[in-house]
Ligand SMILES: Nc1ncnc2c1ncn2[C@@H]1O[C@H](COP(=O)(O)OP(=O)(O)OP(=O)(O)O)[C@@H](O)[C@H]1O
């Protein structure tokens with residue numbers, strides 16, 4: 001029972017991180033109709049930015065998050081303006097092809113630039129934890145969870161309450177009307193993609209605090225983000241939180257009861273199941 | 288309005304042609320609209336009225352000349368045209384269905400930076416359309432047809448338009464609602480907003496407007512003061528069934 005509680009807590013803490021990872025993918029998918037297969041590779045880049053900031057400039061990984069996010073935002077804005085605006089609202093196959101190409105290129109470049117070595121970000125407090133009854137709560141994982149939830153809810157408020165957030169939702173719903181009401185789509189798409197990558201950058205920084213990084217982590221992270229977006233739907237960041245927590249918990253329990261190597265199998269099992277049972281997602285609209 | 292002819296037009300369209308692919312839906316149309324006029328553009332299904340508005344808003348390509356308030360629109364993008372105050376209430380309303388009424392209205396003010404004035408205008412809209420005030424948090428897609436049209440008009444007015452183009456406002460609405468919306472058009476004209484009213488309901492449009500243009504298969508075939516058009520035997524026979 002104690003073990004179960006511990007694994008549950010681990011799963012929830014992991015789930016928060018999963019939610020931010022997926023949030024950027026869901027945002028870009030919902031607004032631009034691009035399933036960004038390179039999303040995980042951008043998370044990987046964000047993790048390396050954090051790693052360099054920590055090892056090179058001794059910037060605490062949590063304080064470095066805004067920098068990772070900003071770097072990825074700029075990269076995202078430029079990529080969308082320069083390349084991806086060509087495929088917005090193009091047939092899905094084209095967008096998959098081009099983002100898959102990006103993923104391959106980014107992974108390759110990362111391998112050259114960063115080497116294939118595993119890296120970890122180990123701030124002095126990395127080993128600290130709190131004991132809550134039978135359950136151990138590692139400080140870093142808890143902090144990553146809190147930041148992740150704050151980011152996700154912040155994104156939700158941004159979309160609901162700000163002028164740009166409203167324009168992003170409006171464009172996703174009715175492009176014709178948005179254009180008639182003063183939205184410049186290329187700029188708006190670039191802002192949206194930039195925001196999606198900023199979230200990936202922050203997610204990468206958080207990922208680096210709780211896990212090892214190497215150039216090849218992108219593929220799995222994309223797949224998990226995809227699964228969560230399907231579960232949570234694209235409409236509402238809160239759905240993504242639920243999806244993230246769900247996946248985190250199921251994965252942790254699977255590792256405990258079936259075997260440590262089956263964690264990823266669990267996420268794809270869920271994905272398949274959802275696609276078969278409720279193609280529109282568990283929590284609403286998917287595309 | 289005879290005095291109108293001596294002033295500079297707010298909008299001048301010369302030899303405007305537009306279409307979809309090979310097909311021309313609008314051929315060599317010319318028209319002028321003067322400040323604070325209500326001008327009707329009438330014609331039957333498929334005459335090219337909506338196409339003309341789309342060309343003015345720069346969402347379809349066109350040849351010919353469009354001058355609005357001293358600006359050549361040909362080289363502008365839809366958002367720039369909108370920024371100049373040429374705003375349309377599109378056919379079929381095109382609301383943001385899964386956004387609230389309030390968010391729809393605020394989208395109308397997307398290009399405005401004068402926050403205080405925007406909030407004042409929001410209150411004005413709710414005073415003008417009390418039905419919307421009761422429904423600020425309702426999703427636009429779940430409004431009744433009449434309420435949706437009110438929402439679409441209010442959204443356009445939130446843009447502080449100089450020229451508001453209204454496409455098929457009366458379609459499918461009860462006479463009392465149509466009357467109310469016509470009253471709104473009159474009221475905003477009194478505040479100095481110019482109106483281009485696109486209608487299939489020729490009687491309705493010409494009885495409200497100052498001047499009118501009749502469009503037939505892409506060409507403007509009649510034009511003049513609304514009171515003269517409504518008495519023109521050709522117009523009466525073709526459009527009023529008299
Ligand atoms: N997106 C489009 N693609 C191809 N043809 C179009 C398109 N939109 C309109 N048309 C054609 O252009 C012509 C003019 O259409 P338009 O919508 O301008 O007419 P309208 O006067 O607004 O008619 P209605 O009163 O029925 O709204 C029609 O023959 C129509 O079939």
Ligand SMILES: [Mg+2]
Pocket residue numbers: 336337338378454455
């Ligand atoms: Mg029409």
